[in-house]
Amino acid sequence: MSPKPPPPADFYNADNFTCEPSLGWLLRQIKQSMVCQADKLLGKHDLTHAQWAPMLRLRFNGPMSSAALARELAMDGGAMTRLLDRLEAKNLVRRDRSVEDRRVVMVSLTDNGVNAMSAAPGVLSQVFNDHLSGFTDEEFRTLIALLQRLVANGHAIRDAELTSESATLVDKDG
Template sequence: MSPKLPPIAEFYSADNFQCEPSLGWMLRQIKQSMVCQADKLLGKHDLTHAQWAPMLRLRFNGSMSSAALARELAMDGGAMTRLLDRLEAKGLVRRERSVEDRRVVMVSLSDAGLAAMAAAPGVLSQVFNAHLAGFTDQEFRTLVDLLQRMVANGHAIRDAGLTSETSSLVDRDD
C-alpha cells in the first residue's frame, strides 16, 4: 500500500513557473552560500566541503558502511571510494571490513579525523546563525518545522517510488 500523502499543493504551474524565485532555486542558493562560507572557515583546517561533509556524518553517526555514507550524501560508490582514498591518505578516516559481512566496508574517523572535525560544529553554527540573522526564535522554529514537513514529504514520495507518471496514483487524504 502506498503511503498517505497530503494533497499535492498547487503553488507552481507550467504557466507561472519561474526559475529564480522558485523554491528549488532559493534552497540551492542558500545551500551554496552556506557551503561557501563553511568552506572558507573549514579551509583553515585543511578541509573542503567534499571532505568535511562525510566526516561530519561520521562524527555524529559513528562508524557506517561506505555504501550507507554514499547514500547519505547522494554520491555514487566510485566517487565515495575515491574520496575515502583521499581522506584515508590524509589519515582522517579508516576503513575496515565488517566482521559480519566481508563485502561491507565500514568507515570511521581516525583520531586525527576526530581532531579535525572538532571545529566543525562551531563553524557550522556560526555559518547557520549568520544566515538566520534577523529571524525571531519563533520564525526559526517555524522554518525548521516547515522544512521538516518538506523532508517528510520527500521521504514519502521516495518510499512510494513516485515518478511524474505515477504521482497521481498515490493514495491521498483528499
C-alpha cells in the first residue's frame, strides 16, 4: 500500500500567484539551463538531448522496454519510436522482442552506444557542479533532500489518484 499523501500546503493561491517565483517556473528554468549546457558539451560527442536522455537511462538502468523508456521520459509512444529509429540508424541502440512477451520491445545500448555515453557522466557532473557554484555541502544535501521530498509527494499524489480511479472502476463494475 502506498503512503497517503501529506495534506496540501498553502504557499500559493490564486490571489498571490505569479510565474517568476513559482516552483514550476523555477524548475523549468533550471532544467532548460542544464539541458542547454549539456547539449553544448555533449554535442561535441554528436549527441543531442533527445538522444542522450534515453541513452543515459539505458546506461544506468540497463535494457528496458520502449514503453517504460517513453514513460520515464514523458514521451508518447510514436515520438519514442521515431527517436529509437534514429538511434538505431546511428547504431547506438538495439531493439529486440522480449522472449517472455513478443508484444514488448526491449531497448539496449549497442557497444557504440556504450562508447558514446562514456563521456556523459563527466559532462553532466560538470554541468551540475557549475549550476551548484557557491553552494555549501550542507546546502547541497538539503537541496537534494527537499527535491526528493517533492518527488515523493508527487508519487504519493499519483498513487492516491490511481487507487481512487481503481476503486471507482470496481464500484462501477461491482
